[in-house]
Amino acid sequence: MRFAIATALWLLRATDADDAGQLGPLSIGTPMMERIAAARSFAAGERASSAPDTTNRRLSEGHHRPSFLHGHRRFHTLSSEANHELPDEIEDGSPTKGTRHAAGTQESCDAAFLNCMPHTKCLTCFSTMQEQDVDWASVKPKTPCSDVISFLHDSGKCQELDSDQTERDIFCTTFDNCVVWDDMAGGNAGGNADEDEDGGAAIDCDSLTECDWEGIHKGFLGDGICHDANVGCYNHAICKFDGGDCCEDTCDLESDYAECGIDGYACRDPESDYCDIFLTTKCKNVEPPDDDDLPAGLDCRSDQASYRLVMYDSWGDGWDATMTIRDTSNEVVYTGKLETGSEGTDFVCLSTEPACYTVQVAGGIWGNEISWEVRPLRDGAPPIADGGSPQDCTFPVGVLDACEKTCDGRPDKSVQNDPEYQSYEKLLGCLKDKCLIQVGACDTEASCKPCMMDDPPAYCFVNDNYNALIDCALCHCAGAEDQRNPFCSEKAAPGSTGKATKKEEKPKDQTGKSAACNADQTLKGSAAVMSFAQCSSVDSVSAMVTNFDENHFGALDRFEECAHVYNSDKIMHGGNKAMDCMRILYNTMESPTDKYIDGPDVPLDAIAALSSNLYNNAESFCDCASEAARGSPVCESFMHFKTLLSETLDACRALDEIDCAAWSEYYKDCQGKVVQKFTKVDFSNKNQCDFLIEDKCGGDTHYPAFRKYDCAGEIPGVEWDFYVS
Structure with a gap:
């Protein structure tokens, strides 16, 4: 007699209820959207008494993960309390004044934003602005954060910050590290070509004899995403120009995780018909632009x-x-x-x-x-x-x-x-909703207030507050919401008329450089961080982004390499079994270190958390990471986060490559043992579940994880029937 495995969940939850532990009102383990909901309840004076039952939530959402796994403590997602240190100017209790950190000491926006996530009121304020499309990023240089909070308060938003100085300080730290100001423009693209983003010596790509260097992620090659801005030599001839990912005519990918061009192209391949003359001097099939003043075909008559x-x-x-x-x-x-x-x-x-x-x-x-x-x-x-x-x-x-x-x-x-003209009066309603910070700043400045009209004086165009208001208006109030002007994602700091980094200004034949983020990219990047926070451990991800280098993925890299080799070698599988790779993933949850990179700064908890999310909840975790990657911009303040997402998606691909084969091996090793011990397979029997999970099928056979539950056509039916029993 066969029962759905879900039946076992209720038996095991009843048995293990006392061991599961109770999450606090805003425990680090609480899913992000539940934190947001609790934060809003708190703001309204309704403090949540306890976190929701995440096991019940996952079951109600119809997750297809074998239900009995959720009842065992060892499969709970890992997380750890991070020590969120505040800058010196905040630790003494004084509020921030919207001033920049000294050059070279500014925290990246992705790390600063992640540090805001565990703080209820800071999170609530930013999430409210995101949902209501309030532009907080394009402001006048050195706009005091206290003014921003005042404008938000006057519009009925973020009022929960009023009575909590600590939360105000966290909010302002995030704001100060993320807003786009003129003194930050240029990014790595304008920096020292001989140094990487951390100030160390850059890799001399031309001197490499093979596509390999310390910290390379070979899974990035041919993954459909152009990694031109990542530190290293991915988009170089030695790596076949990122496995073809950076040119429109050479990128070839069918994937659930990304599609060609998701982060744009940066074609440096001289043989490509799309070779970009602004990125390399070596294009063979592309003619330089014609500098002739008169366009071809202009032929005026004799009169x-x-x-x-x-x-x-x-x-x-x-x-x-x-x-x-x-x-x-x-x-x-x-x-x-x-x-x-x-x-x-x-x-x-x-x-x-x-x-x-x-x-x-x-x-x-x-x-x-x-x-x-x-x-x-x-x-x-x-x-x-x-x-x-x-x-x-x-x-x-x-x-x-x-x-x-x-x-x-x-x-x-x-x-x-002129009925076609969108006047100030027509835009005013939208401006008060989405550009309330810029409207407030302009309205309270004597030289800016007279500019808030349809025919402003010419001097207005040198006023920073007026230019910030224009930027917000044209990006958030012009046209349909789902048809935002694409120039917004390219524009530099408020008041400028150019792009953040013009192609003509980029160093040619140099890969591994990223440009500074503009306001629109900052808004998109912060939204992507919040999206990813829904499916991951916030504090662990924060540690990964803050203490970052290309070697920080430890044993997770070994799992990916094992899976990729197994999949690429269709006959011998590189001498590996699929379950060998699965064992590496399982062990990474508890032993995330790697003998090659062990050290005090390696974020072991973060690596363990990523591995645990992948092992226990791969389908929703990978889908969430894919969605966040699509929204995250390729610019300096989010490059660490972007690389983290790319690594996560590489791990998802690796699991997808071996999960069905691993189950086939698991069946051959375990099915007979279950029948031998219990006579028949009946997963409604808690003892059988314990035998599979706790006793590792009477040996050292870990239960396999699945990226997707789609093995019906990949392995023999009798083997897949063992799963669906």
Whole structure:
């Protein structure tokens, strides 16, 4: 008689209930979303009395992990209390003032944000802002954190910080380490090419004779993710350009964990048709851009002359407006706009005889001032017409009296009369919700407040608070929520018009460098950290990110190598059995060290926690890590976290490679022993479960873990039936 294995769970939970232990209101082991819920209850004056029963929760969510495993103490996810030390300026009890740490001492944003996670009120404040899409990252340089808290309080948010100085300090430490300021721009891309991100000597990729160096993660090669920014030589010829991952035409992957281009491409392969001339000097199949001023195909008639149409955009993302030029007979001679960037030139053919032209510019959005000029081709020649948006004006050519020149620099239409224009008034509701920090800062500054109108004075564009407000408005209030301007993820610090790191400015033929994060990336990165915190031990992950180098994954690396070799060698499996690799994973939970990297700074608890999550709850853990990896940006402040996610996904791939084969071996070794000892297989019998788990099937055979429960087509039916018995 066969029963679902879940029946055994209730028997074992009843037996082991006294041993399971009780989690406190906000225990380190409590899942992150439950911490958030408890934090919100606390903020409302309803302190949670105890943590939810995580075993019940997992069962109710329909997890397919064999249920009897959850009843055994040895399979509880590992976690440890981390000693969250505060900076000196906070330990003495004084609040932070929004000042930067000294150069070289700033904690990375990922580590700072993880240190906030175990603190209820800090976590609640950031999670509330994330859910409501409040932009806290793009602010004026050196904005005091106390002002930010005040603006949040006035809008009814984060009021729980008011009465708790310690939580305020934790929040401000996180804020100070994560906000994007001009003095941080440039990142590694502008640093010393002879040093890595930790100040040590960089790897000389050209001197390597094989794709191997201390700290390499060979599982990163060919995983579909371009690791150009990771320290090392992944995207170099010696490693076949990250196994082909960094070029669109060489990346080849079918995976549940990532798809080609998930983190963009950085194609340095000279043979690729997508070789990027801004990243390498060695491209063979790509022509450099044509520097000719006149575009191909511009062919004016004999009674026409070529003019430059120079277009400007104050924010740097191109125009939201459209420009049309018509001649005297109302024929369209030009229609278009500045597609990208802060400045661009197009060309138009205009009459050499006396004529009058009409210009119409419609659309646009508050904060993004656009302007244009029509100039003769000769360098230094003055414009014959200029204006902005919205506009409906005329200008003459040939003779001055062909018509009145009304295209004379300023828009001649009120924005109220242009239905396509998104005015300040139209945006104000959104600004008060999503840009409340920037609105508060501008409104309380005497020189910024007059700028909060549709036609602001020109001096406003040098005001940092005004520029921060514009950045927030154009990234959070322009267009549909699910169609955010892609320029937001590329833009540098508030007030600038360029990208965080232009391709033209990157050191060529140098891999392993990351750029500084901008505001949008900081918001996305912090959201990814919170997402990953839902499925992992916060304190252990924090330790991994804080005490980080490429060698910090200990015995977990040996498990991955074992699985990859087993999978790649289809005949001999590298001399390994799948259960040999599974044994390494199991032992890593209790002995995470590795003889090659043992030392006081190795975060053993973090490695053990990752291994335990993988062994006990692989399906949801790997799915969560994959989702976090998709949201985490490739920039300096999140590179440690990004590498941690890549390592986690490599471990998931490794488990996927050997789990079904391991079960096949387990069946052959264990099924007979169960029948011999108990006559028949009946997993509703607690003694049989103890025999499988506690007694290791009467020997040293650990119960296998599964990445997914999809072995029905990979191993013989009789072997898989043993699992589903």
